[in-house]
Amino acid sequence: MRRAESPLSSLSQQRPESLEAFWMPFSANRQFKAAPRLLVRAEGMYYHDVDDRPILDAAAGLWCCNAGHARPRIVQAIQQQAATLDFAPPFQMGSPLPFVLAQRLAALAPATLNHAFFSNSGSEAVDTAMKIVLGYHRLRGEGQRTRFIGREKAYHGVGFGGLSIGGLPNNRKQFGALLAGSDFLRHTLDLQRNAFSPGLPRHGAELAEDLDRLIALHDASTIAAVFVEPVAGSAGVILPAPGYLQRLREICDQHGILLVFDEVITGFGRVGNAFAAQRFGVTPDLMTLAKGLTNGAVPMGATLVSDAVHAAYMQGPPAAIELFHGYTYSAHPLACAAALATLDTYAEEHLFERAIELGEYWQSALHSLRGLPHVIDIRNFGLVGAVELMPRKDAPGARGYEVFERCFRDGGLLVRCTGDVIALSPPLIIDKAQIDRIVEILGDMINATG
Numbered sequence: 418m419r420r421a422e423s424p425l426s427s428l429s430q431q432r433p434e435s436l437e438a439f440w441m442p443f444s445a446n447r448q449f450k451a452a453p454r455l456l457v458r459a460e461g462m463y464y465h466d467v468d469d470r471p472i473l474d475a476a477a478g479l480w481c482c483n484a485g486h487a488r489p490r491i492v493q494a495i496q497q498q499a500a501t502l503d504f505a506p507p508f509q510m511g512s513p514l515p516f517v518l519a520q521r522l523a524a525l526a527p528a529t530l531n532h533a534f535f536s537n538s539g540s541e542a543v544d545t546a547m548k549i550v551l552g553y554h555r556l557r558g559e560g561q562r563t564r565f566i567g568r569e570k571a572y573h574g575v576g577f578g579g580l581s582i583g584g585l586p587n588n589r590k591q592f593g594a595l596l597a598g599s600d601f602l603r604h605t606l607d608l609q610r611n612a613f614s615p616g617l618p619r620h621g622a623e624l625a626e627d628l629d630r631l632i633a634l635h636d637a638s639t640i641a642a643v644f645v646e647p648v649a650g651s652a653g654v655i656l657p658a659p660g661y662l663q664r665l666r667e668i669c670d671q672h673g674i675l676l677v678f679d680e681v682i683t684g685f686g687r688v689g690n691a692f693a694a695q696r697f698g699v700t701p702d703l704m705t706l707a708k709g710l711t712n713g714a715v716p717m718g719a720t721l722v723s724d725a726v727h728a729a730y731m732q733g734p735p736a737a738i739e740l741f742h743g744y745t746y747s748a749h750p751l752a753c754a755a756a757l758a759t760l761d762t763y764a765e766e767h768l769f770e771r772a773i774e775l776g777e778y779w780q781s782a783l784h785s786l787r788g789l790p791h792v793i794d795i796r797n798f799g800l801v802g803a804v805e806l807m808p809r810k811d812a813p814g815a816r817g818y819e820v821f822e823r824c825f826r827d828g829g830l831l832v833r834c835t836g837d838v839i840a841l842s843p844p845l846i847i848d849k850a851q852i853d854r855i856v857e858i859l860g861d862m863i864n865a866t867g
């Protein structure tokens with residue numbers, strides 16, 4: 418590896434002498450460091466690696482960069498903000514941009530979600546939502562509602578709150594008992610009935626009634642909230658049958674249980690409206706956001722809260738702090754600037770409409786991979802897709818990883834693999850030729866992997 422020439426050389430030119438010191442997140446560190454995949458710059462639909470090879474981005478980075486990379490408006494907003502107001506203390510002090518951003522988000526969100534609490538990641542947005550929910554019930558004299566219902570195969574980040582309602586065993590098993598009392602709906606992945614469904618699967622709306630089973634077991638009076646991803650992303654793109662989310666909403670309403678949509682992935686145009694809540698026509702009580710909020714350019718999370726939940730807090734003496742929660746970097750000026758410029762970019766380029774405009778093309782392109790070796794399911798919705806491969810005997814995940822690795826090395830394509838699922842979520846600026854290219858490369862790499 419090349420040495421950094423001098424401490425003053427441009428940061429983007431610096432290369433590490435060793436990869437040892439950085440403990441990489443959610444990565445096989447030793448495998449990676451033996452054969453690194455290093456990205457050094459990005460623009461539009463492409464990354465470039467250390468050898469300046471273009472890498473077509475079929476993952477929007479990590480479900481983040483919905484407007485593509487290095488968009489000038491966003492870059493300039495961050496640069497100007499850093500030079501104008503680098504930091505402002507968010508406790509008992511303010512600066513204008515968070516207020517502007519909260520209003521913009523409220524205007525984009527379903528009508529009742531008019532309040533935003535800012536954090537720095539999806540994990541923090543989820544933990545914030547959990548705390549707001551607990552405090553809400555307590556304020557209303559229902560402090561016994563402390564139980565959270567998540568769903569098998571769900572991913573709600575890595576804080577102890579989000580882990581406790583997350584349903585991915587690998588993420589949980591190292592960390593003990595987690596938050597007491599959480600329980601789980603059955604997941605909605607059903608290859609037997611739904612494999613190769615174009616768009617939403619036909620079967621599985623009745624799985625929402627699993628909530629009735631948990632209510633019968635625990636009693637509704639102990640349940641604070643149900644958390645679901647409208648479309649589960651990180652577990653490998655798991656879609657709800659039509660009517661499933663509506664039914665969850667009805668059951669929650671019948672029992673005074675709050676419904677929280679984790680839209681960290683589905684937010685900001687990924688499934689064809691600003692939010693999945695609008696695409697599915699179901700309004701939650703709270704919504705968690707991150708990733709596409711700033712186009713991935715600066716870390717930021719947000720928890721959107723309904724008028725009713727917010728109003729419960731805005732009682733009592735005005736001098737009292739209503740919620741004892743917040744982060745040093747809540748509503749950081751750089752993040753707010755990036756988010757506002759991102760929302761402008763989405764609006765100017767009509768990117769929230771792209772997933773619907775391109776949805777059918779995307780669907781038929783992806784489903785053309787049916788019949789390739791080991792492909793056992795193909796799923797799509799909006800501009801999200803997944804190709805599920807048959808796991809190798811005694812080596813689950815190996816085939817998926819190999820396809821991912823080949824895509825990068827031999828195909829110049831960035832995809833995401835979770836186990837044996839290849840997940841796709843390209844920037845919404847993608848064109849049809851680039852969709853064809855993704856499918857062509859992925860098909861070749863699946864064929865080559867065997």
Ligand SMILES: Cc1ncc(COP(=O)(O)O)c(C=O)c1O
Pocket residue numbers: 537538539540541543572573574575646650651679680681682707708
């Ligand atoms: C649905 C969902 N919630 C929460 C998170 C956690 O977000 P972060 O990694 O920003 O903490 C993710 C990340 O992928 C996610 O997909």
